[in-house]
Amino acid sequence: MNPGVVKSLSMPNSSVAVETTRERELGHDEFDPIGTLALIALYFLVLVVMWLFTYFVEFVGNGPTVVGVV
């Protein structure tokens, strides 16, 4: 992510090292892991579809079911 920081970890004088070897600075909102977002969104979608399938198709569609007053 930030090569400067990674390099500095192996050096004794890290604070100086960070300053001198930092190649570019990323602001809080500039960090934009769009690939990770896409992957998690896909995972989320799979989860939602699986839940709907499990509940409405496999469970509710698999009657008879035990019924009663709540």
Next chain:
Amino acid sequence: MRIHTYEKLWLVGALVLIVGFIATVTYGSVGLGISMIDDSGGTLSPNAVDDDGRFAEPRVEQVGENEYEAYVVASQFIFQPDPIEVPANSTVTFYVTSADVIHGFSVVGTNVNTMAIPGEVARLTVEFDEPAEYGLICHEYCGAGHHTMEGQLIVLPEDEYEPGGNA
């Protein structure tokens, strides 16, 4: 505290998912009437199942128009009565208990199943709309003959059903 936009998305998504899970289960319970089996069936002496009026003679009994009660005793390695016969378009309340060890009462291919526990009565209500033949198996290991413990649940067309025919 500054939260990254993606992190906010993730938090909202996670919350939506949790609310969604709860909403579907609530819909199932309130909208569809799906119920859990609890201890409302009560208890009886596990050594005197035969002395209990309900289970002395395992049977299916008509208790109202289209309403039936089935008293089922599970024991090593049979279900009584067998087969259990009920008419289609009926609401059947099963009362299931065990005369010896813990058994299972599972109507294969459906969501109808419970444990049959000595000393306890499992009460479960089921609506049968269509004629069908279901297998009934014990799904709690109950001894050397567990794998042979099976029965039948037959939902007969209404005009073919004879009350007390399988007592």
